[in-house]
């Protein structure tokens with residue numbers, strides 16, 4: 448009995464040491480950040496109602512897989528930002544522009560579909576790009592922040608208090624960004640060459656940097672920045688006349704456009720490195736969403752998906768996409784108006800929803816890959832993104 452015990456004790460001690468060491472290395476010694484709010488900036492990838500509030504609702508069948516009807520999203524259900532909010536224990540974000548039913552106690556969403564980083568010199572009607580470029584989203588955030596501070600000093604504004612974040616949330620919040628793709632496609636759709644668009648990237652990322660620095664100056668500390676996806680694999684880009692047959696690679700994507708996306712991403716990552724040097728108290732996580740989306744599209748079958756280059760909701764053609772007859776629009780068939788609805792049998796096996804945007808199933812898959820930090824620099828899970836190291 449004595450002997451056994453003497454022999455066993457050191458073993459247990461070693462085991463305990465190894466276990467503690469394992470937990471320490473795994474970062475379990477750190478507490479989750481407990482983000483009280485999310486402030487999001489971006490384009491349709493994360494628009495939860497902004498463009499719909501300003502220019503009319505994205506109609507049925509948008510939203511039907513989850514919200515049972517239109518919910519301001521260009522998707523059949525939830526977006527990556529919805530899964531992010533959910534994973535942090537926060538409600539889905541209200542769009543800043545939504546006048547009715549909004550609740551900003553745990554954040555606000557300034558993203559709108561079609562947004563660019565640089566303001567465009569065309570209207571939404573002319574080009575399809577949103578007038579709410581990142582600079583406008585930033586004006587809106589500034590005013591939101593200022594007004595929250597003003598209203599909360601009035602002791603009897605109970606109604607507002609139930610709808611607004613606490614002032615201290617602005618420094619503890621997670622600031623999320625997913626924007627840039629439209630700056631690149633805007634140039635290409637104006638028939639600029641890939642090289643000409645490439646030449647504009649330093650200006651684009653420069654304007655992005657200015658916004659991050661200003662949010663930091665206002666007290667923001669935790670930033671979660673998505674890079675841009677392989678838009679050379681999206682139906683709305685593939686269907687354009689600017690793509691000729693010879694340009695597509697073995698996956699059916701336009702390689703030179705994906706290279707352009709990667710060039711942008713490279714410069715974005717350099718910008719993030721500069722920001723880390725300049726903003727000492729900031730934790731900035733760069734998330735390689737490109738690689739996740741590329742893996743999903745190019746190895747769709749392996750991940751349980753079908754027809755990676757076809758839209759679920761659309762009308763006609765190789766990609767089930769027609770830029771003049773979009774998802775939720777109307778098409779005349781034998782003199783009758785028919786809704787452009789879901790053409791795919793099962794949206795849960797489709798990656799692309801409407802030719803431009805990912806399906807809820809695609810978004811969930813993407814979220815599952817990025818949430819634990821495997822695609823982040825530094826490799827920090829989202830719940831710990833207030834730390835510089837993990």
Ligand SMILES: *[C@@H]1O[C@H](CO)[C@@H](O)[C@H](O)[C@H]1NC(C)=O
Pocket residue numbers: 565566567568
């Ligand atoms: C819009 O026009 C201004 C003034 O000519 C120019 O500086 C800016 O770069 C243009 N923006 C884009 C996105 O082309």
Ligand SMILES: *[C@@H]1O[C@H](CO)[C@@H](O)[C@H](O)[C@H]1NC(C)=O
Pocket residue numbers: 538550551552609610
């Ligand atoms: C807004 O949401 C918060 C948290 O979900 C809730 O506590 C609050 O009562 C809501 N405000 C209103 C006016 O419903």
Ligand SMILES: *[C@@H]1O[C@H](CO)[C@@H](O)[C@H](O)[C@H]1NC(C)=O
Pocket residue numbers: 636637638688
């Ligand atoms: C771009 O080129 C295409 C094909 O030549 C043409 O149809 C389209 O009008 C051009 N777009 C612009 C904005 O110049």
Ligand SMILES: *[C@@H]1O[C@H](CO)[C@@H](O)[C@H](O)[C@H]1NC(C)=O
Pocket residue numbers: 815816819821
């Ligand atoms: C992160 O999650 C993905 C998807 O669930 C998984 O394949 C990967 O192994 C995870 N990585 C880590 C470091 O936990």
